[in-house]
Amino acid sequence: MALLGLLQSGKHITQCHMCRGSDLFLVLDLGHHPPSDAFLRPDQLLDQEASYPLRLISCKNCGLLQIDYAVHPEILYQRDYPYESSTTKTGRDHYYSMAKDMHDNFPGPKGLLAIDVGSNVGVLLQGFKNLGYKVLGVDPAEAAGQKAIDNGIDTVGDFFNEDSAGKIKEKYGLARFITATNCFGHILELDSTVRGMVNLLAKKGVIAVESPYALELIENLEYDTIYHEHICYLSVKPMKLYLKRFGLELFDVKRSSIHGGSMRYYIGHIGEHPVRRSVNACLVGEEAGLYSEKKLKLFASKVKKQRMALVSLIMDLKKQGKAVVGVAAPAKGNTLLNYCKLDINFLDFLTEKTQIKIGRYSPGMHIPVYSDDHLFKKKPDYALILAWNFADEIMANLAQFKKRGGKFIIPIPTPKII
Ligand SMILES: [Zn+2]
Incomplete structure (x- = not known):
């Protein structure tokens, strides 16, 4: 067994x-x-x-x-999967504006259906609902799905694939919009998911996939966004080729600053939307260097140097008798902690807003997680910001820590003290 x-x-x-x-x-x-x-x-x-x-x-x-x-999805996505997309204001604002963007750019009659794949607690769908859409979330994470339902967002507790999409189509009809934010790169059976999307999408409907952009990962050394949930790291060239196989067309792309730099892919049935210049501009422009083996090897050597710089920085502080902790314990924080081998000899504890992580220990390094109050109570000298993509918001929330003489460390791309 x-x-x-x-x-x-x-x-x-x-x-x-x-x-x-x-x-x-x-x-x-x-x-x-x-x-x-x-x-x-x-x-x-x-x-x-x-x-x-x-x-x-x-x-x-x-x-x-x-x-x-x-890794098997049942191991990765346990019943109490702790990621909640509404926990930061930056995130909420972003998803509301994404719904508004789609509503403005692809206008249609009121009451159309918007489906969000990997809907989590339903933040993006709340944005669509506010604009008059019928909404449906699909997410296998029970705790998040229940929270969405409690907030009035109809949610199916399942993985989105050909099978579940068929059932949804029978019950709810075709969708005007199908969105998938920060989950497309997580899906192991991606072909089945895309076939489900094709089957559910109205003729003039629009699929919007948003995901951290691979170019940002390489250029800004965001290696901590690599973890087992993220099976692939999307960019325009492979997406365009892949979607074609399913009768879909990538017709527009748009960069955004969320999650350390993301790309949004607008997709429709082939020939139903004019293909905008943005798609080709990306392929011949900024992405041209992303597919060179030499550039990727250079990225790898910079990552190794970043690890040495971060470990040396914290080791020096520890030698001076300083107390260092980590603030915000996102999934990506664990890639960084485990790769750099930063355990409790380096960081006394982590603090986190997400209730479900508090009182637990980080995977691998086993650093205890407390609520933010602990930071004010223990008054460490330095706080390493693991959710560096939300650094501004975190530093504003923890202004009191800085006022009392505390300093922040931002680890990526090059460790710096603020
Ligand atoms: Zn390939």
Whole structure:
């Protein structure tokens, strides 16, 4: 039984996640990591903790950056999956404005259906609902889905795939908008998901996929956005090629600053929307260097240098007798902590707003997680901002810490003290 569990816990990927090509090369090996959202209860600390290879690879054919080990979704997305998209104001504002953008750019009659895949607590759908749309969320994470339902957002507790999409179509009809933010790169059975989208999308309907942009990952050294939930790291070239296979067309792209720099892909049935210049401009312009092996190797060597710089910085502070902690414990924080091997000898504790993580321990490094109050009570000298993409908001929320003489450390792209 135990062996069976082990065999089914994940698999090596030997073909490109999108184009199925097998000419893949290693970009960066981050070592073995536990699932980055698997925060441990105190009673789990002495149990054996599973960890899996975490390696960034690239496809020579389509250029897709991806990882080459897929952990079983049931291990990654447990019932109490702790990510909640509404916990920051920046996030909420962003999703409301995304709904507004789509409403303004693709106007239609009132009461059309907007479906969000991986809807979490329903923030984006709340934006659509405010604009007069019928809304439906689809998300297998029970706790988040229940919260959405409590907030009046109709939610199906399931993975979005061909099968569940068929049932949705029968019950709710075709969708004007199908959105998938920060989940497209997480989906192992992506073909089935896309077929489900094609089947559910009205003739003139629009799919909007938004995901951290691979170019930002490479240019800004955002290696901590690599973790097992993120199977692939999207960019325009592989997306365009991939969607075509399903009768879909990528007709517009738009960059945004959320999550350290994201790209939004607007997609429709082939020929139903004019293809904007933005798509080609991206391919021949900024993305041109993303598919060079040389550039990717340079990225890997910079990541190794960043690790040394961050570890040395914190080690120097510890030698001076300073107390250092981590603030905000997002999934990406665990890639950074585990890759840099920053445990309680470096960071006394982490603080977090998400209730479900408080009282638990970070996966791998086992650093205890407290609420933000603990920061004011213990008055450490330095606070490492692990959710550096929300650094401005975090520093504003914790202004009191700075006023009392505390300093912040931002780790990415180059560690700096503020
Ligand atoms: Zn490929």
